[in-house]
Amino acid sequence: MTTIAAAAPFKARTWRLRLWKELRAYPAIPVVILAIVIFLAIFGGALSPHSPYDQALRQRLLPPVGMDRGTWDHALGTDNLGRDTLSRMMTGARVSLSLAALTIAVGVVLGTVIGAAAGFYAGRLWDMILMRLADAALSIPLVLLALVLAVVRGASYWNLVILISLFIWARTARIIRGQALQVCQRDYIALARVAGCSGPSILFRHVIPNVSHVAIVLATLEVGAVIILEASLSFLGVGVPPPNPSWGAIVADGRGVIASAWWVATVPGIAIMITVASFNLIGDRMRDRFDPRLRQRGA
Amino acid sequence: MLKFLLSRLAQTAVTLLIVSIVVFALSHASGNPLYLLLPPSAGQADFAAVSEQYGLDKPLVQQYFIYMNKLLHFDLGRSIINGQPVKEIITQALPYSLRLAGFALALALAMGIPLGVLGGIKRGTRWDTLAQTTAVLGQAMPSFWLGLMLIIVFAVNLRVLPVAEAGGFRHYILPGFTLGLILSANVMRLLRTSLIEVLDLEFIRMLRVKGVPERTIIWKHAVRNAIVPVVSFAGMYLIILVTNAVVVETVFAWPGFGRLAYTAVLNNDFPLIQGIVLIGATLYIASSLMTDVLYSIVDPRIRLTST
Numbered sequence: 001m002t003t004i005a006a007a008a009p010f011k012a013r014t015w016r017l018r019l020w021k022e023l024r025a026y027p028a029i030p031v032v033i034l035a036i037v038i039f040l041a042i043f044g045g046a047l048s049p050h051s052p053y054d055q056a057l058r059q060r061l062l063p064p065v066g067m068d069r070g071t072w073d074h075a076l077g078t079d080n081l082g083r084d085t086l087s088r089m090m091t092g093a094r095v096s097l098s099l100a101a102l103t104i105a106v107g108v109v110l111g112t113v114i115g116a117a118a119g120f121y122a123g124r125l126w127d128m129i130l131m132r133l134a135d136a137a138l139s140i141p142l143v144l145l146a147l148v149l150a151v152v153r154g155a156s157y158w159n160l161v162i163l164i165s166l167f168i169w170a171r172t173a174r175i176i177r178g179q180a181l182q183v184c185q186r187d188y189i190a191l192a193r194v195a196g197c198s199g200p201s202i203l204f205r206h207v208i209p210n211v212s213h214v215a216i217v218l219a220t221l222e223v224g225a226v227i228i229l230e231a232s233l234s235f236l237g238v239g240v241p242p243p244n245p246s247w248g249a250i251v252a253d254g255r256g257v258i259a260s261a262w263w264v265a266t267v268p269g270i271a272i273m274i275t276v277a278s279f280n281l282i283g284d285r286m287r288d289r290f291d292p293r294l295r296q297r298g299a
Numbered sequence: 300m301l302k303f304l305l306s307r308l309a310q311t312a313v314t315l316l317i318v319s320i321v322v323f324a325l326s327h328a329s330g331n332p333l334y335l336l337l338p339p340s341a342g343q344a345d346f347a348a349v350s351e352q353y354g355l356d357k358p359l360v361q362q363y364f365i366y367m368n369k370l371l372h373f374d375l376g377r378s379i380i381n382g383q384p385v386k387e388i389i390t391q392a393l394p395y396s397l398r399l400a401g402f403a404l405a406l407a408l409a410m411g412i413p414l415g416v417l418g419g420i421k422r423g424t425r426w427d428t429l430a431q432t433t434a435v436l437g438q439a440m441p442s443f444w445l446g447l448m449l450i451i452v453f454a455v456n457l458r459v460l461p462v463a464e465a466g467g468f469r470h471y472i473l474p475g476f477t478l479g480l481i482l483s484a485n486v487m488r489l490l491r492t493s494l495i496e497v498l499d500l501e502f503i504r505m506l507r508v509k510g511v512p513e514r515t516i517i518w519k520h521a522v523r524n525a526i527v528p529v530v531s532f533a534g535m536y537l538i539i540l541v542t543n544a545v546v547v548e549t550v551f552a553w554p555g556f557g558r559l560a561y562t563a564v565l566n567n568d569f570p571l572i573q574g575i576v577l578i579g580a581t582l583y584i585a586s587s588l589m590t591d592v593l594y595s596i597v598d599p600r601i602r603l604t605s606t
Contacts, residue, residue, distance in 0.1 A: 132317065136321065144576045148572050232542070232546050258447055277439035281435065
């Protein structure tokens, strides 16, 4: 009993040490930025200084602090309707990040299972059908599809989730299929067959776990692209519908007033750029650590 | 080679078929497309008449075959807004987009290749940092935002460049740069990594031993080999171009394919959107087939590994 009690704090310390070591392997500034952005995405709604929706027409188009008329009360200025930009961006972080997390979770899991199955049953009819479906999904320009969907079904958060994940599964499936082809050449797969494992059981217990590290890297590399995609669609007015403050939508609000109030469009764009750059830098480092050869596949 | 070509062609045909089904299904996804076609004030009789005119009273499968038949005869229907044939509207807009895309591509290569080579040969120096930073920012910047920033600086404040509509060469600069920067980031990153790999190879060392001038080694031997993976991603550049064209053309009011798509959506012009998606997908599939074939001529190993 005493030995267990003594071992516990030591174990906790190694756990923390390992997390620290793991984090140290990544560039520090992006890690800090992402920690802040993710914190804001979770708690931003509660912490924001003003309501992101309340309009105050007497305070429209206030500039950020540091400029003439700028105040700390509206540190990043206000938009055309007098809404506080900082509050809208803090709330918008949740919209943009949750959408990215959801679409990537759905898309990458689906793509991994399908890609691994296609690689495992390579050359059979299923492989053919799944890969042609992936080709078709990738060959329809996503933005155009989003425009069509917005007309026939109306723009909504969930339509966007479905649409983007349909695109991500195809990209993931193609790369995972190649990876699964290599895994299936290994001895342990042949041994599992000899041992009498069924096809699905080999697929789920041996193939998929051995391609999952690639899936994790792909997921990280995809985040930046999805954030930009969502922002672009919201900018075009076919993304997350107003008054929800997605980052792209905030830039779009500033478009009409760029001649008189350039900051409305500028500030949220910088937030998008910094966040996406951080995700990309961490994703690159992850790829180099887990599987440098992925680079040649354009991942 | 013939076998490869035939199988690629067959694959393309299947993909096109799936695309046509998706677009057809989407047009029926909203329930009755007549609600999009007709004004809210339309009565029962109008519905019946238009329904017959568009063949919407027939069973779905039959409708699909009628639709395919029209497609194969290049009949894309007429715009709801002004009754102009969709085919005509698209063929008017397409050249603008192609010219802009061509300009952007040229700009992307002109920026991406030197920066990529610089980053590759001067790895770890300030030049490399500069190239890398450009690439990271280029990939992280949303194109619509970059476009707006350029408008603020060059059109609103400095008043040196025009922003709206197509025109002479000066009109191409801002939208072309916006589109090109994102692409150049990709070109640069790919070229840098592949150049670093090539420079480590045996034959480069051999050339150095032989006393070939460094400049010749880099431009004539290393870059030529390193550029192959860049070429192989031509398909990806196309996706980036098309995706961003819609946004950039909207920001700069460029009268091309992308803005056409945007305005068609604003007007709920369903036949036009349908045509745009079909043509967009077909162009994309056709050009990816072309790059595959060209690439397999350049590098015969591809034929063996492709599925």
